[in-house]
Amino acid sequence: xxxxxxxxxxxxxxxxxxxxxxxxxxxxxxxxxxxxxxxxxxxxxxxxxxxxxxxxxxxxxxxxxxxxxxxxxxxxxxxxxxxxxxxxxxxxxxxxxxxxxxxxxxxxxxxxxxxxxxxxxxxxxxxxxxxxxxxxxxxxxxxxxxxxxxxxxxxxxxxxxxxxxxxxxxxxxxxxxxxxxxxxxxxxxxxxxxxxxxxxxxxxxxxxxxxxxxxxxxxxxxxxxxxxxxxxxxxxxxxxxxxxxxxxxxxxxxxxxxxxxxxxxxxxxxxxxxxxxxxxxxxxxxxxxxxxxxxxxxxxxxxxxxxxxxxxxx
Amino acid sequence: xxxxxxxxxxxxxxxxxxxxxxxxxxxxxxxxxxxxxxxxxxxxxxxxxxxxxxxxxxxxxxxxxxxxxxxxxxxxxxxxxxxxxxxxxxxxxxxxxxxxxxxxxxxxxxxxxxxxxxxxxxxxxxxxxxxxxxxxxxxxxxxxxxxxxxxxxxxxxxxxxxxxxxx
Numbered sequence: 001x002x003x004x005x006x007x008x009x010x011x012x013x014x015x016x017x018x019x020x021x022x023x024x025x026x027x028x029x030x031x032x033x034x035x036x037x038x039x040x041x042x043x044x045x046x047x048x049x050x051x052x053x054x055x056x057x058x059x060x061x062x063x064x065x066x067x068x069x070x071x072x073x074x075x076x077x078x079x080x081x082x083x084x085x086x087x088x089x090x091x092x093x094x095x096x097x098x099x100x101x102x103x104x105x106x107x108x109x110x111x112x113x114x115x116x117x118x119x120x121x122x123x124x125x126x127x128x129x130x131x132x133x134x135x136x137x138x139x140x141x142x143x144x145x146x147x148x149x150x151x152x153x154x155x156x157x158x159x160x161x162x163x164x165x166x167x168x169x170x171x172x173x174x175x176x177x178x179x180x181x182x183x184x185x186x187x188x189x190x191x192x193x194x195x196x197x198x199x200x201x202x203x204x205x206x207x208x209x210x211x212x213x214x215x216x217x218x219x220x221x222x223x224x225x226x227x228x229x230x231x232x233x234x235x236x237x238x239x240x241x242x243x244x245x246x247x248x249x250x251x252x253x254x255x256x257x258x259x260x261x262x263x264x265x266x267x268x269x270x271x272x273x274x275x276x277x278x279x280x281x282x283x284x285x286x287x288x289x290x291x292x293x294x295x296x297x298x299x300x301x302x303x304x305x306x307x308x309x310x311x312x313x314x
Numbered sequence: 315x316x317x318x319x320x321x322x323x324x325x326x327x328x329x330x331x332x333x334x335x336x337x338x339x340x341x342x343x344x345x346x347x348x349x350x351x352x353x354x355x356x357x358x359x360x361x362x363x364x365x366x367x368x369x370x371x372x373x374x375x376x377x378x379x380x381x382x383x384x385x386x387x388x389x390x391x392x393x394x395x396x397x398x399x400x401x402x403x404x405x406x407x408x409x410x411x412x413x414x415x416x417x418x419x420x421x422x423x424x425x426x427x428x429x430x431x432x433x434x435x436x437x438x439x440x441x442x443x444x445x446x447x448x449x450x451x452x453x454x455x456x457x458x459x460x461x462x463x464x465x466x467x468x469x470x471x472x473x474x475x476x477x478x479x480x481x
Contacts, residue, residue: 123332123344
């Protein structure tokens, strides 16, 4: 659903939750739905997989493009002029890179091995960070508003590009499928780290600490094995939950205006607006903090898990 | 549309996109940046080390130059004392020599004076003899014979010598 549609439709208070969830949720079959609807399903091992470009997939491409072009451009221009001082953005990136290396990578993974895993941890951190922060900017809601108002005043056709883009518009990291994909990478990384260090068989033996009385292994091994898969699940739900919650609350605060308008009249709607905007502003600030913290936590935990697989003794 | 619906399509897209991003960033951003940072840190560490060694070198050079200065001062003092001594010696030597020479001059001059004196006396004596002869012959109105002259001169000379010795 689109902000523009909300304005034109009859609004009632009980629609607020639907609207908020609709804002955060992924939606299939709308981005580029005009093309290739028929052949986007692919059979993989007998399971029909929908490879349609949903709004989150579209947003993933968008975020990746911005992130890769920004970081590569900054880094390349920085290292090609050795005498030059880094610009503002580059010094921010450098600060984060150095901080992660000193406090996360070296502490968690170790002085020797950290260099092998640094690119993965940095990519996870910046991927989550860019997704979270770009999700806070309502670029596509704005384009949707312009698109639907354009349609309303007969400047555009119904399915103009701005209208279509408005189906994108929130945080990809609020989608459990995306965060689970990141957590899968993390899982593969920390299993891979253990196998790389100790070999395949020894790595799985490391799962349970040695020197326990043998009956205890019947308890410890299943627990450790479950723990192995609970870790990525926790990563998935922590990130998705945090981002989803913040965005739902943000949208609910904004819908106060529509609800007041619908239930109590236009004056109440106007009176509500400053409170709504103030609350939303405050929450956006909080979300900005959460965006950085969650990116950091995801990267930190991945590094810690890799470290645990490498340094079995503790 | 539900929030937590597992969706394999989105999952696989996410994996694919993340792996692509990881590959590109690893290749074009993280590895070059980390290499660059490590290089720079090494540079800084090296220049700190160099500054440290330069500092200690400077300290050493300062010490050495102080030592050299001290020694030079000492040597200078020794040289001054030595040269003073030498100059004094030389001056004494010159004085000594000058004294000896002047003594020699004095002795020489004295002997020369003596000789001149003797000669002058002799000349005066001869003059006196001639004068006396002239005077005597004038008085006697005749020429005194040479023998007589001789005898007379000799006796008068002896008388003069006796007088001289007396005086």
